Each structure stands twice: as structure tokens, then as C-alpha cells.
Amino acid sequence: MKYTILTLLFPALLSCAMAKNPVQKELSIRPGEVRFLEFNIPHDKVRLFCRDQEVKLQKSGKKGQAVVIESYFSELKPFTCYLKDNDQNLEELFFKVENREYKAEQLRVNPKRIKLSPKDQKRANEEQLVLNKIYASSLNTFQFKTAFKEPMESHVTSLYGTRRVYNKKKKGQHLGIDFRAAIGDKVPSTNAGKVVFAGDLFYTGWTVIIDHGLDIFSVYGHLSKPMVEAGEMVERGQIIGLSGNTGRTSGPHLHWGVKVQGQYIDGFVLIEETKKAFKE
Ligand SMILES: [Zn+2]
The missing domain is CATH 2.60.40.1590 (Peptidoglycan hydrolase domains)
Incomplete structure (x- = not known):
């Protein structure tokens, strides 16, 4: 005072x-x-x-x-x-x-999906190197002037952070949000940015990655078809692809990931935080 x-x-x-x-x-x-x-x-x-x-x-x-x-x-x-x-x-x-408890779920999957063949492992490793380069060269200003928005209004089938136990042994975690989607549903960008990747990946199938600047990226996985190309600028809400079931998935859905400063974080929290900041 x-x-x-x-x-x-x-x-x-x-x-x-x-x-x-x-x-x-x-x-x-x-x-x-x-x-x-x-x-x-x-x-x-x-x-x-x-x-x-x-x-x-x-x-x-x-x-x-x-x-x-x-x-x-x-x-x-x-x-x-x-x-x-x-x-x-x-x-x-x-x-x-503060602590945050994430739910656990048990999954039974084909053992081949857990233990990769040498060929699949090699492919996944090579793709990781390409992705690492992309994530290391974010644009140096925010590309957006609005809050982030959910990519779909459909039912969320798996929340961020769910701990997963596969076949009672291997443990993992789901660091994205899954939305119910059919093959061919339109997938909009969750905010303005630059498309930095549109291609087929081992884990997430046809995938679009958007750079929103200052190390904020959004990832859209298991698409049946990307509708944008790397290098394109997109607006919030612009259709960047159609949903599908490509890559390692048990059925059609949209996997939405948000990577900030090298870590996958909860996209719903980014939405809430940017809504407050941009007064939406
Ligand atoms: Zn997912």
C-alpha cells in the first residue's frame, strides 16, 4: 500500500x-x-x-x-x-x-504392439530424430492472439495423463487427449500457427504438427488425411486434416497432443490459461 x-x-x-x-x-x-x-x-x-x-x-x-x-x-x-x-x-x-493424481487403466493389446520389430524400432527412432529437430526450432514470437480451443466438441475417450498398464506388465502414460471421431471428420487447428510437419509417423500415423511460437506446439494424430502442408500458416479453427485410424491405434479417434518447452502438457489447462489471458 x-x-x-x-x-x-x-x-x-x-x-x-x-x-x-x-x-x-x-x-x-x-x-x-x-x-x-x-x-x-x-x-x-x-x-x-x-x-x-x-x-x-x-x-x-x-x-x-x-x-x-x-x-x-x-x-x-x-x-x-x-x-x-x-x-x-x-x-x-x-x-x-502440488500433486495431481492421474487415473490408471489396464489395457490388453497385441504383444507385437509393445515389443517392436527391429524394422519398426528403426523407423520409430529415425522419426524421433526428425521430430526432435522440429521441436528444437520454434518460431520466436507467439503466432496467436486468441485462446486455444478444443479441436473437437466430441466425447473425450482418454484424458491427458492417464497411466496405462499394458498386459499387466509394461507401464506407460497417455500424454495427449483422445476425442471420439469417425474416419473423415474435420479436424480444426486449436490456434493460429505455422504447420511444421504433415506426414506419416509410426506411432501417430498421419500427423500434423503446428508451431504456435515460443516452444508451443500442437499435434494431431491418427488422421486419415492431412489437409495442409509444412510451411503453411493456419488460423484458429482452420481445417488441418480429417480424422482416422492410422498409426498404432485400436480404432478411429483424434489424438491431440500439446508440447510446450519440450514436454507434453495437458491441453485443457492451456485452453483455460489462455482463455483467462485473452479474456475469452
Ligand atoms: Zn491418444
């Missing part, structure tokens, strides 16, 4: 010599989640660091935006983000990492 009054009375005095106390905030996040942050920034030299690593900031005028994630494989350790102007901390955000 006192600080606010001082700011009103002596803006010039405060802005020059005195080292201001940083704004401090307490926030929370859970494994597999994302937070959309907004800052007031005095100039565009301001940088953001979380867990001792720089997090890219979207800067426009006096406004800064960034996303912070917590890995699905979190160890629930608290961390701090610092908004810095050279050595001075403008803001300090203390993140508490």
Missing part, C-alpha cells in the same frame, strides 16, 4: 536511483500443467528465468507474456521464476508444485 502511494507521488525519484523491492507472488502448478504469465515490463531487455533457465518472453510494448510448465514426471519440487532487468529482480514468482 505504502509502495503504491510512493509510486504515485514520486515516480521520477523511484525510477532512477532506488533499487525497488521486487514484486513477489505465490503461485501453484501441478505435474503436466502450464501457466500463462503476464508482466508489465519497463523495456524489452527484461528477461525471465525459471529453475535457472531462461524462459522466452513474448514482448510487445510494456507487456511481456510467457508460459511456465511443470513436467508430468515432476518430483514436486518448488521453484522460483525471476523477471530480471540486468541484475535487478523486478518480479519473483514462487511456485509451489
Whole structure:
């Protein structure tokens, strides 16, 4: 309170010599989640660091935006983000990492789907290298000015984070969201961005990947047909493909994945966070 009054009375005095106390905030996040942050920034030299690593900031005028994630494989350790102007901390955000229980499901599948043949393994490995390159070269500004949107309004058949036990042995987790879809249903992009991949992959079949900038990607898997090509810019809601059952799947559906800063996170949380940020 006192600080606010001082700011009103002596803006010039405060802005020059005195080292201001940083704004401090307490926030929370859970494994597999994302937070959309907004800052007031005095100039565009301001940088953001979380867990001792720089997090890219979207800067426009006096406004800064960034996303912070917590890995699905979190160890629930608290961390701090610092908004810095050279050595001075403008803001300090203390993140508490709370637990999030994900449901488990038992699946019986053809053992061949679990133990890959050398040929399939080689193919999957090679594709992973291509994908790694794509995920390492995101555009350096947000490509969207609106909130993310569900790709389909149909029933969700598998939520993000579901733990899966295959044939009572191998364990895994589903790090995307599955929507009920027939073969040939239209699949819209969940936000504006650039198509960075449209091709056939071993696991997710015909797949479209969209780069939304600053290491935010959306992935659309098991398509019967992509309707866009790599390099194309797309708007939110633009049809990027038709749903199907290509790749390793037991039936037609849309698999929607969201990769942020190298980790798959819960797309529904990104939708909620960006709705708040963009006031939708
Ligand atoms: Zn899926």
C-alpha cells in the first residue's frame, strides 16, 4: 500500500536511483500443467528465468507474456521464476508444485504392439530424430492472439495423463487427449500457427504438427488425411486434416497432443490459461 502511494507521488525519484523491492507472488502448478504469465515490463531487455533457465518472453510494448510448465514426471519440487532487468529482480514468482493424481487403466493389446520389430524400432527412432529437430526450432514470437480451443466438441475417450498398464506388465502414460471421431471428420487447428510437419509417423500415423511460437506446439494424430502442408500458416479453427485410424491405434479417434518447452502438457489447462489471458 505504502509502495503504491510512493509510486504515485514520486515516480521520477523511484525510477532512477532506488533499487525497488521486487514484486513477489505465490503461485501453484501441478505435474503436466502450464501457466500463462503476464508482466508489465519497463523495456524489452527484461528477461525471465525459471529453475535457472531462461524462459522466452513474448514482448510487445510494456507487456511481456510467457508460459511456465511443470513436467508430468515432476518430483514436486518448488521453484522460483525471476523477471530480471540486468541484475535487478523486478518480479519473483514462487511456485509451489502440488500433486495431481492421474487415473490408471489396464489395457490388453497385441504383444507385437509393445515389443517392436527391429524394422519398426528403426523407423520409430529415425522419426524421433526428425521430430526432435522440429521441436528444437520454434518460431520466436507467439503466432496467436486468441485462446486455444478444443479441436473437437466430441466425447473425450482418454484424458491427458492417464497411466496405462499394458498386459499387466509394461507401464506407460497417455500424454495427449483422445476425442471420439469417425474416419473423415474435420479436424480444426486449436490456434493460429505455422504447420511444421504433415506426414506419416509410426506411432501417430498421419500427423500434423503446428508451431504456435515460443516452444508451443500442437499435434494431431491418427488422421486419415492431412489437409495442409509444412510451411503453411493456419488460423484458429482452420481445417488441418480429417480424422482416422492410422498409426498404432485400436480404432478411429483424434489424438491431440500439446508440447510446450519440450514436454507434453495437458491441453485443457492451456485452453483455460489462455482463455483467462485473452479474456475469452
Ligand atoms: Zn491418444
